[in-house]
Amino acid sequence: MINYMNDTTFIIIILGAMVVTYIPRMLPLVLLSKSKLPKKVEEFLDYIPIAILGSILFSTLIYRNDSIDLSIDNEYLIAGILTVIVAKFVKRVDVIVIFGIIITIVLRFIF
């Protein structure tokens, strides 16, 4: 399966990575869904989706090749800004995704 390591070692590493990935995915859902949470915790958890998605989005658009890239050459940033402008007016994910793909093709064609 891999040419510089024996297959057993490879599989053990992947299984280990699977276990440490699965536990944080599983425990909160299984445990918290059965408990009554304090109001403050619920409010905290209500902000989490926007905070996580915002974090991932900013990172994807602006943190390119291991550094912050706010230049005009960053096509992800330009495509992102244009897509945000469209998203302000059109509240449909399908339209926004298609627009994002097309604008990326166009930007790559121009630059």
Add this chain to the structure above:
Amino acid sequence: MNKYILNGIKDSYPIVLGYIPIGLAFGILAASTGISPLGVLLISLLLFAGSAQFITVSMLASLASGFSIITTIFIVNFRHFLMSSAYSKYFKNDRFLSLAFLSFFVTDESFAIGINKAKYHNEEFNKKYLLGVELSGYFTWAVFTTIGAVAGNFITDFEAFGLDFALPAMFIGLLALLIKTKKDLVVCVLAGVLTLFLNTTILENFSVIISSILVSLALIGGKNDKLHE
């Protein structure tokens, strides 16, 4: 097929589009470091985590120890802990086993779609819907990472199709639906900026989880005005 599962599959199309170029890229990279197509399939089926898989492969290639690979993957994937927590209030009546199964497939992308549905179209949201979203991404990922490993040399300029922007665009579209108040907007921007800053520090692998927790904690309480459109 069950209509909830079917709706989940339908709503997941940006994930499918976006996973194609990333999956191919992962397969190509993994094959170039000497991992066989079967090895790639195994990683995708067991880990099912985009950035963590890229890290795993590059660490394997640099002959990092198993311990350091597993520790790094734990840290990088720990953000799912928050997603799983945020899901919990929408699954009060489901059994342990179905939740344990459903949570195996939690990703940034299926979470983005699932939490939107849960929050604003709750009557259309349940475990079957989420399963549809999750599994369609899972199969796309398994298939296209393997294709990348098998046929990597024949696929050249797939960036030209712009499909790699499907996922960022999906995040923008879903955030636009999620952000309803001024405070929501502040949460999004603050968390984003803090993540960028943390990316430049030694805490890079923790950036998403630290900034999400700090910003959400900081904004508990206080007034919450509707955003004027």
